[in-house]
Amino acid sequence: MADEYKPPALPSPFTNTTPAPTLLVQGAEAHLYKTVSLDPSIPAALKVRPSKPYRHPILDRRLTRQRIIQEARCLVKLVREGVSVPAVLAMDWEGQGGESAWGGAWLMMEWIEGPVVRVVLEQWEAWMKKNAASLDQSQIQKEEDRLRGLMKRIGHTLGGLHKAGVVHGDLTTSNLMLRSPAQETTDSPTGVSMEGEVVLIDFGLAGQSTQDEDRAVDLYVLERAIGSTHPRSEPFFEEVLNGYRASHKGTGSTLKKLEDVRLRGRKRSMIG
Amino acid sequence: MIAIGMEGSANKLGVGIMLHPEDGSPPQVLANIRHTYVSPPGEGFLPKDTARHHRAWVVNLVKKSLKEARVSVEDVDCICFTKGPGMGAPLQSVVVAARMLSLLWNKPLVGVNHCVGHIEMGRLITGATNPVVLYVSGGNTQVIAYSSQRYRIFGETLDIAVGNCLDRFARTLHISNDPFPGYNIEQLAKQGKQLVDLPYVVKGMDVSFSGLLAAIDGLAAQWGLDGEEAAKEDENKQGSQTGEEQIVPETDGKPTRADLCFSLQETVYAMLVEITERAMAHVGSKQVLIVGGVGSNERLQEMMGIMARDRGGSVYATDERFCIDNGIMIAQAGMMAYKTGFTTPLKESTCTQRFRTDEVFVKWRDD
Amino acid sequence: MALKLETVNIPHLPGSLPVHVALYRNVQNSAFLRQQLLAGNAEFEYALIDASLVLSRAHALAAIFRAMNDYMNNRLRSHNVHSEIVFSFNPTNNIAESFRKLGIADSTKDLLIVKVSVTPEITHDSVAAHLESSVEGTSVPFDDLTLSEISDISKIKKLYKLGALPSPAAKPDASQPDDAKRRLELSMLGAIALRGS
Numbered sequence: 062m063a064d065e066y067k068p069p070a071l072p073s074p075f076t077n078t079t080p081a082p083t084l085l086v087q088g089a090e091a092h093l094y095k096t097v098s099l100d101p102s103i104p105a106a107l108k109v110r111p112s113k114p115y116r117h118p119i120l121d122r123r124l125t126r127q128r129i130i131q132e133a134r135c136l137v138k139l140v141r142e143g144v145s146v147p148a149v150l151a152m153d154w155e156g157q158g159g160e161s162a163w164g165g166a167w168l169m170m171e172w173i174e175g176p177v178v179r180v181v182l183e184q185w186e187a188w189m190k191k192n193a194a195s196l197d198q199s200q201i202q203k204e205e206d207r208l209r210g211l212m213k214r215i216g217h218t219l220g221g222l223h224k225a226g227v228v229h230g231d232l233t234t235s236n237l238m239l240r241s242p243a244q245e246t247t248d249s250p251t252g253v254s255m256e257g258e259v260v261l262i263d264f265g266l267a268g269q270s271t272q273d274e275d276r277a278v279d280l281y282v283l284e285r286a287i288g289s290t291h292p293r294s295e296p297f298f299e300e301v302l303n304g305y306r307a308s309h310k311g312t313g314s315t316l317k318k319l320e321d322v323r324l325r326g327r328k329r330s331m332i333g
Numbered sequence: 334m335i336a337i338g339m340e341g342s343a344n345k346l347g348v349g350i351m352l353h354p355e356d357g358s359p360p361q362v363l364a365n366i367r368h369t370y371v372s373p374p375g376e377g378f379l380p381k382d383t384a385r386h387h388r389a390w391v392v393n394l395v396k397k398s399l400k401e402a403r404v405s406v407e408d409v410d411c412i413c414f415t416k417g418p419g420m421g422a423p424l425q426s427v428v429v430a431a432r433m434l435s436l437l438w439n440k441p442l443v444g445v446n447h448c449v450g451h452i453e454m455g456r457l458i459t460g461a462t463n464p465v466v467l468y469v470s471g472g473n474t475q476v477i478a479y480s481s482q483r484y485r486i487f488g489e490t491l492d493i494a495v496g497n498c499l500d501r502f503a504r505t506l507h508i509s510n511d512p513f514p515g516y517n518i519e520q521l522a523k524q525g526k527q528l529v530d531l532p533y534v535v536k537g538m539d540v541s542f543s544g545l546l547a548a549i550d551g552l553a554a555q556w557g558l559d560g561e562e563a564a565k566e567d568e569n570k571q572g573s574q575t576g577e578e579q580i581v582p583e584t585d586g587k588p589t590r591a592d593l594c595f596s597l598q599e600t601v602y603a604m605l606v607e608i609t610e611r612a613m614a615h616v617g618s619k620q621v622l623i624v625g626g627v628g629s630n631e632r633l634q635e636m637m638g639i640m641a642r643d644r645g646g647s648v649y650a651t652d653e654r655f656c657i658d659n660g661i662m663i664a665q666a667g668m669m670a671y672k673t674g675f676t677t678p679l680k681e682s683t684c685t686q687r688f689r690t691d692e693v694f695v696k697w698r699d700d
Numbered sequence: 701m702a703l704k705l706e707t708v709n710i711p712h713l714p715g716s717l718p719v720h721v722a723l724y725r726n727v728q729n730s731a732f733l734r735q736q737l738l739a740g741n742a743e744f745e746y747a748l749i750d751a752s753l754v755l756s757r758a759h760a761l762a763a764i765f766r767a768m769n770d771y772m773n774n775r776l777r778s779h780n781v782h783s784e785i786v787f788s789f790n791p792t793n794n795i796a797e798s799f800r801k802l803g804i805a806d807s808t809k810d811l812l813i814v815k816v817s818v819t820p821e822i823t824h825d826s827v828a829a830h831l832e833s834s835v836e837g838t839s840v841p842f843d844d845l846t847l848s849e850i851s852d853i854s855k856i857k858k859l860y861k862l863g864a865l866p867s868p869a870a871k872p873d874a875s876q877p878d879d880a881k882r883r884l885e886l887s888m889l890g891a892i893a894l895r896g897s
Contacts, residue, residue, distance in 0.1 A: 074769060077714045089614035090607075097711045099761040115606055115639035117599045119528050124603075130897045137890030140883065141862065148886035151765055152893045155775065171886070231537065266537055 069111055072153070072167050082107055090128075091265060095172065098150055104172035105150055108132075108265075111165040126154045128265070129166040135227045135267040136170070142225035145218060145240070145260045147171040173260050175241040178215070179234035179290065181253060186293040188251040204251065205297070211255040212300035218259040219280065219301070220308020223315070228275040230266030232283040234290060238262055277318035280305065284323075334410045335363070336671065337398070337434075338664025341387045341427035342419025342447050343471055344370040344378040348394040349661030350402040350409075353668055360457060360668070363402030365654060365661045366394050375507045375561065377500060384422035391430040398660070406438050411676065413667025416444035417688030419472060424684040432682050443667035444677040447658075448473060448690040451624035452484060453669060454662035459649035461622045463700065467609045467637070468690075470625035470658070471496035474605070475690060476538055476612045482695045487612040488538025495601055496627045498542040502597055505550050506590055507564035513657070518594045519630055525595020529588050533600055538608045538615075542601065549597055558590045602633045606640050619646030628656040669697040703832050704839045707824045710761060713768055720815045720827040721760070723751060723846060727837035731806040743830065747785035751810035752852040753802055753859060754789070755885055756844050762889045763788040764814060771816075777896075781816050791860050791891040801859060810850045811837065853884075860888050 069092055075082055082094035091110050098105035110125050112118075129152065139146045147170040154166045185208065193201065215237060222229060229236070239257035247254040270276070280302070288295045302319075306312050334355070340347040350363040370386035372378045399406070414431035417424060435442045452466050466477040466484070474490035493501075496515060503514030508521065532548050534541040553559040567590050588596070609621055621641050623634065634650045641648045655662065673696040705722045709715060727733075736744035747764075754760050767784040770776055778784050778795050790798030804811060813835070815827050840846045848868075857863050868881030 074712045074714070074772060078712045089611040099710055099712075099765055100758065101711050113603075113607075113640070114643065115636040116603045117528050120533070120599060120603055123530070124533060130894070133890070133894055134897070137887070137894055140890055141865065141887045143883060149890040149893050151762060151769070151889075153769060153773075154897060155773065 069109070072109055072111075072165050075107065075167070096169075098169070098172075104174075106147060106170045106172050108168045108170065109165055110167070125166050129154050129168055132264045132267060133168055135264045135269065138269075139222065139225055139227055139261075142221070144221040144225050144227075145258050146264070147173055147260070147262060173238050173240055173262065175239045175257055175260070177235050178211075178237040178239065178259075181211075181239060181255060182234060182287075182291045182294050185251055185253045185255075186291060188253060189293060192250075200250070204249065207249060207255050208294060208297050209300045211259075212294075212297045213304035213307075214259050216301035216304025216306075217308045218261060218304075219283075220305045220312060222261060223271075223276045223279070223312075224309045226269055226271050227264075227267055228270045228279050229261060229264065230268060230279070231263065232279050233286040234283075236261065236263045273315045273318040274322075276315040277322045280315070280319050281322045334668065334672070335404055335408050336411050336413050336443070336664040336668040337395070337409050338413040338445070338450075338660040338662065338667055339391070339395075339427050339431050340415045340447070340450070340658050340660050340663045341391070341423045342415045342417065343423065343658060344372075344383050344386075345658040346370070346387045346390050346394060346423075346427070347658055347660035347663075348391070348398045349659055349664050350398050350404060351661055351664040351668055352402075353672070360665065362661050363404060364398035365659055366398045366401065367657070367659055368394060369512070371511050374509050374564070375504050376510075377504060378510075380420045380422040383420065384426045387423050387426040388430075391427060394660075395430075395434065409438065409440055411441050411443050411667060411671045412438075413443040413445050413663045413671075414682070415447045415450070415663055415684070416677075417447060417685040419447060419684075419686065421684075421686050424686070428682060428684045432679065435679065435682075441671070441676040442679065442682045443671050443675065444682060444684075445663045445667045445670070446688055446690060446693045447663075448475065448477075449484060449693050449695070450662035450666040451656070452477065452622070452690075453666040454655050454659075455622045455624040455649065455651055457665055458651045458655050459622060461620045461649040463618065464620035464622035464649060465609060465612045465616065465618045466622045466624060467605060467628070468625045469495050469605060469623065469627035469633075471500055471627075473625060474540065474542075476608050477690055478612060478616045478618065479695070479698065479700075480616070482698060484690045484693065484695060486689065486691050487615065488540070488608045491536070491539050491541040492543040493546065495540075495542060495605065496625070498546045498601060499597070499627065501546060502549055502553075502593075505553050505559045506593070507559070507561045513626065515627055515630060518598065519632065521591050522594035522598045522632070523591075525589065525591035525593070527586075527588055527592040527595075528599060529592060529596040531596055531600045533604060535604050535607055538611050540604045540608055545597075545600065549593060552588065553590075553593060556587055558588070558593060563590065598630070598632050602630070602636050605633065606636045609637065610640050610644070613644060613646070619644060621646065621648045623648065623650045624656055626657045629653050673697050702839070703828055704841050705824065705828045705831060706842050708761070710765055710768070713765070713772075716817070716820075717768065717772075718817050718824075719764055719768070720817070720822075720824060721764075721842050722813045722831055722835075723840050723842045723850075724811045724813065724835055724837035725751075725809065725840050725850065727809055727811045727835065729834075729836040730804055730808040730811065733811075733835065734804045734806060734808075737804070744834070745780060745782050745815075747782040747812075747814035748804035748808075749786055749789060749802055749812040749814070750804065750808050751812040751847070751850050753856055754812050754847055755851050755853075755856055755881075755888060756847055757842065758885055759789075759888055760812060760814075760842075760847075762892050766892050766895070768816065781818060782814065785814050785816075788892060788895070791888075791895055793896050809837075811835075812842075856888075857884070860891055862887055862891075 082096035086093040094107040096107045133149050136149050140148045151169040238260045334353045336351050338349045347367045349365045352361045368390045370383050468475045474494045476488040477484045499515045508517045532544045637648045708719045767788040771781040776784050787798045789802045866880040
């Protein structure tokens with residue numbers, strides 16, 4: 062029998078926080094909360110990596126620490142390079158209480174206000190599915206151009222990411238956001254805005270790399286994610302690559318590598 | 334209905350007989366017989382020797398299983414065999430035997446994917462309905478979840494299987510392969526205390542063990558803990574301490590053979606639990622089923638149990654009879670396919686070293 | 701002229717640990733204050749920071765928060781929470797260097813003073829009274845506009861090794877968000893958070 066659900070305990074110092082941080086997502090290795098930054102009027106995201114009691118404590122500490130630092134380093138580097146990602150506001154990789162009472166590590170980040178691209182595409186696709194038949198050619202063209210524009214901007218942002226020497230490691234449309242512009246307006250009949258700066262989030266599996274292989278796998282993983290979750294948007298993935306190509310010099314070898322990766326799949330081929 | 338299952342994809346030869354009663358009551362195991370080819374310490378099992386072993390024993394095992402199950406040849410509905418994946422020569426030995434029996438008895442053949450066999454047997458024994466499956470053995474390391482009539486692979490090893498990693502390190506330490514190397518590593522690990530730092534490679538839901546193996550082999554060599562002599566020395570120490578007060582020697586940070594086994598287990602099992610947890614979060618499942626030979630490891634089961642508990646779920650595992658390669662799992666999965674009308678024509682009754690779990694169309698499930 | 705001592709309850713910190721912050725310009729007795737600090741005069745246990753190296757309120761709060769969190773977890777690298785605050789403004793692990801670069805010098809004119817209520821006796825009033833009688837300078841508000849007049853961008857960029865970043869506008873325009881300043885600030889917050897990693 063499963064025990065009654067208990068929300069995970071917050072690490073120090075967030076036991077002091079009023080109002081208490083709101084749990085948004087309880088993932089496999091991290092819990093994401095919404096709270097305030099050091100200025101109570103500005104929201105912040107809090108990512109907690111709790112300790113894993115199944116692991117040997119020394120190993121647990123080493124891994125938790127390594128990973129949260131890795132994530133923070135990638136984010137800080139990207140902020141410095143001007144790539145749009147949530148900035149690191151504060152962190153603690155040691156947890157509280159020293160060796161005996163290891164409570165996990167945390168990372169406080171800038172709060173990004175806006176929808177994730179997954180929702181934007183889902184809403185757009187749903188509307189198009191329902192209404193495409195009643196649109197004329199120029200209206201369809203206009204909608205598809207909007208989507209192309211978004212795809213291109215995504216590609217451009219990914220180009221910036223890779224140029225800065227970071228690979229994301231888990232690119233899905235859930236890890237892409239659109240930062241809401243100050244005045245949200247859309248004249249599209251779909252009511253779905255595609256405006257706003259593309260922001261990359263969740264760098265839990267990110268790493269520093271400039272290898273074409275790693276970069277191509279990043280693009281491939283996104284291509285597959287769009288293919289499996291957004292069938293109507295899939296034909297426009299080419300625009301992601303166009304945006305990527307135009308983002309900086311030297312993307313040619315990565316895009317060439319992407320062809321290889323597409324042929325063999327994400328993993329290198331292996332035996333039995 | 335009665336199915337006979339024949340398995341020989343690695344060093345275990347297994348023959349099992351399953352009964353699926355007509356009245357729909359739960360399937361019964363009528364016989365589950367296994368004979369293992371054990372190689373000497375420091376050596377792995379070679380395909381040709383293993384194949385020879387299987388050829389020498391298969392007739393004997395089939396006879397014995399029929400006798401034990403108290404069924405006659407006429408009662409058997411189908412002959413299920415392992416089509417793959419596994420080692421070529423041993424697979425071939427068993428498929429030839431199955432084909433012969435099919436012709437001799439005039440019974441249909443059912444080719445079975447070895448991994449699917451593990452999954453179906455695990456589901457039957459534990460009652461787990463729709464678990465995330467961790468399949469861990471000498472040849473495979475996969476995290477699997479069912480979705481629309483396929484067992485889909487969410488994560489897997491990028492190089493060697495976890496059992497292979499354990500087996501090869503057992504060879505390095507010259508640990509006995511009887512009953513199987515992983516068991517003896519587990520026993521030695523119980524005396525280990527000091528955790529040595531080993532490469533921990535998890536990429537998303539995938540793992541890699543080859544770097545870790547190289548590192549721990551290197552440590553064993555560096556501290557003079559590898560090879561036959563060190564193994565003998567260790568054994569003598571054990572012997573002389575029987576009945577006496579256990580003296581913990583000063584180690585000066587030098588790891589013992591037990592420490593290396595302990596560290597190896599702690600590291601590789603943490604990696605496996607981590608990717609399993611990630612898959613559970615991904616598909617929103619609270620059940621885990623561990624199958625495959627490595628699944629009998631108690632430390633792995635314990636760690637998985639803690640993880641599952643913290644997610645409000647539970648872990649399902651089976652004992653050696655079912656998680657180590659056996660014939661009934663082939664009979665069980667084969668029977669499920671057979672009941673949907675599936676058979677393997679003689680012409681197609683081949684075997685293959687590579688046969689991915691997600692290639693099988695799981696017609697017998699519709700959830 | 702009235703003292704503008706601000707008492708801040710930084711979110712996430714216990715209510716029992718308010719932080720008192722004062723910003724001064726044109727300080728006349730920096731040498732004296734520094735002397736008290738060196739002599740270990742407990743009454744003068746403050747974090748005294750060269751305000752020309754402080755970019756913004758968010759910058760100062762991030763450094764204070766870092767020190768406070770380490771203080772609460774018994775991980776101070778220096779003598780006390782006040783010296784730790786000075787150290788936390790430094791992007792590298794060198795404590796002596798942080799005091800030399802960021803701490804008060806005899807010639808310091810613009811000064812950020814921070815005091816934490818580490819004991820119940822330390823209150824807004826007690827700190828205010830002590831500062832009024834000890835600091836000879838002009839008390840100014842602890843806000844971004846004032847700090848933007850004080851901060852020396854090129855020195856800050858050098859300290860944080862962020863020379864490649866674009867510089868914020870010299871004259872702040874409240875109606876326009878300053879992207880360069882924001883990027884610089886966020887890069888500095890990241891450096892403070894990651895120090896020692």
